[in-house]
Amino acid sequence: MVESESREAIIPRVLVTKIGLDGHDRGSRIVAAWLRDSGMEVIYTAPWQKIDTVVKLTQEEDVDVLAVSSLATDHLLIPKLMAALREAGYQHVKVVVGGIVPDADEAILLDSGVSRVFHTGSTKEEVVQRISEFAEEARKAPAVVTFD
Amino acid sequence: MAVKKNRPKPWLKRLLNGDRTVLSRAISVLENETNEASAIIRGIYPHLGNAMVVGFTGSPGVGKSTLVNSYIKLLCEKGLQVGVIAVDPSSPLSGGAILGDRIRMAAQEHLRNLFIRSLASRCHVGGLSRATSRVVDVMDAAGMDVIIIETVGAGQSEVEIAEIASTKVVVCAPGMGDDIQAIKAGILEIADILVVNKCDLPLTNHTNRQLKAMLVLREALPDWTTPVLNTSAIDGTGVSELSDAIDEYKGVLAQRNSDGKDKGKKRMLRLLANSVADKVKKDLLETTSLEMDSICDAVLKGELMFNEATNRVIDKLLSHQ
Incomplete structure (x- = not known):
């Protein structure tokens, strides 16, 4: 197990991305800037990412939280993303979704393993606070590899 | 690849085989300088x-x-x-x-x-x-x-x-x-x-x-x-x-x-010098003392030149150890 006190001071790493065909990226840019301004390291991608690419990015960048923005029904791809992450062994990474998600669909996302859905009108404080808590939780999960 | 006498550690074996998950996490550990960093550096050195x-x-x-x-x-x-x-x-x-x-x-x-x-x-x-x-x-x-x-x-x-x-x-x-x-x-x-x-x-x-x-x-x-x-x-x-x-x-x-080897050591010395400078700078900016205050004041008024002031600050830091 990894020791905890020194890892807690570590800067959270968050991947902000969009999957599917929707290109409305204003929201993801604003959230990326919020996270940066609260001291996190944000790996930002263009929209239109493939699920495989997001899994590869998650692996190579060793992120704690994966933040997916969706404004035009691409949130329905998220259960597939969650399955791909699990298959690749990245179940410790916390996934949050933000944007336009109908209430009726929220349960589908939460059931697939998403930690939180941020609906329109979510405040900066709320988003930053929750994501930083999720990052801390992700680090407390058993390490994917230990170096002895 | 050199065969080691004692069996290589599981993580090292995976890393040497190019395992991306191990590589990625190892980079995080080195970046954050957590406790495992030295094990990684020792393991990969050969x-x-x-x-x-x-x-x-x-x-x-x-x-x-x-x-x-x-x-x-x-x-x-x-x-x-x-x-x-x-x-x-x-x-x-x-x-x-x-x-x-x-x-x-x-x-x-x-x-x-x-x-x-x-x-x-x-x-x-x-x-x-x-x-x-x-x-x-x-x-x-x-x-x-x-x-x-x-x-x-x-x-x-x-x-x-x-x-x-x-x-x-x-x-x-x-x-x-x-x-x-x-x-x-x-x-x-x-x-x-x-x-x-x-x-x-x-x-x-x-x-x-x-x-x-x-x-x-x-x-x-x-x-x-x-x-x-x-x-x-x-x-x-x-x-x-x-x-x-x-x-x-x-x-x-x-x-x-x-x-080649010699250059590695020179590089380490330069990196270490930078790291020492970073730490001293951070400590100086975070502490407040009357003595530092008066040194700054003297430099501001031109009573003390930068070189002289720098030496005085270093002397002060060393005397506190």
């Missing part, structure tokens, strides 16, 4: 020195990432294992960062022999982050044939890349600066290869000539003449010539390489 390390540096916006993208495509097509370290600046105010260099390498994301990692500079000056040289080492151990370091968009004095990369490519854009800029000291001096990128733009040949004129004024090396190449990362013009020049320079380095 397995270093196989990769070619190429640094790309230059001012913001000259097209470093896009050029690196064209270059890695070429390398990956040859079947080489390629590691990329893309460094972006951290905010000096919040400590946060947006790491977006790999956006420009997105076309290659599907390639299995490519591993890209974004690093934030974490307010380390010099165009790199403090952990960069360790990240190079761990990528080297993981079997990368070529490791490319792309610096923060660097100004004239961010030359730390020279400590880490054996081949330094300095990227310029047409029409930037005049011939006086070109003879100033700094980033152009460390170039093993100079590139005028965006060569589809006007003024390309003008800038190329200025850089060549600058090189004439520089003392010539017996074994290498710094080439000035025109490239266009968009349509791929000049990228294979760039790749050839990098390979050619690798040959020159192999000829020169008699004191």
Whole structure:
């Protein structure tokens, strides 16, 4: 197990991305800037990412939280993303979704393993606070590899 | 690969086989300098020195990432294992960062022999982050044939890349600066290869000539003449010539390489000096004392010169130990 006190001071790493065909990226840019301004390291991608690419990015960048923005029904791809992450062994990474998600669909996302859905009108404080808590939780999960 | 007497640790075996999950987590550990970092450094130390390390540096916006993208495509097509370290600046105010260099390498994301990692500079000056040289080492151990370091968009004095990369490519854009800029000291001096990128733009040949004129004024090396190449990362013009020049320079380095180990130690000393400076600076800025206050006041009024004041502060720090 990894020791905890020194890892807690570590800067959270968050991947902000969009999957599917929707290109409305204003929201993801604003959230990326919020996270940066609260001291996190944000790996930002263009929209239109493939699920495989997001899994590869998650692996190579060793992120704690994966933040997916969706404004035009691409949130329905998220259960597939969650399955791909699990298959690749990245179940410790916390996934949050933000944007336009109908209430009726929220349960589908939460059931697939998403930690939180941020609906329109979510405040900066709320988003930053929750994501930083999720990052801390992700680090407390058993390490994917230990170096002895 | 050397066979060790005692059985290699499971993580090390996986890393040496190129396991991406282990590599990625090892980079995080080295970057954050957590307790496991020293185990990693000790474990990989016997397995270093196989990769070619190429640094790309230059001012913001000259097209470093896009050029690196064209270059890695070429390398990956040859079947080489390629590691990329893309460094972006951290905010000096919040400590946060947006790491977006790999956006420009997105076309290659599907390639299995490519591993890209974004690093934030974490307010380390010099165009790199403090952990960069360790990240190079761990990528080297993981079997990368070529490791490319792309610096923060660097100004004239961010030359730390020279400590880490054996081949330094300095990227310029047409029409930037005049011939006086070109003879100033700094980033152009460390170039093993100079590139005028965006060569589809006007003024390309003008800038190329200025850089060549600058090189004439520089003392010539017996074994290498710094080439000035025109490239266009968009349509791929000049990228294979760039790749050839990098390979050619690798040959020159192999000829020169008699004191490799010694250079490693010198590099460590410089990195250590930087690290000590960072720590002292941080401590000084965080402490308040009447004595420091009066020294500052004296410098402000011209009663004390910077050199003298610096010595006094160092004496004060040492006497507190």
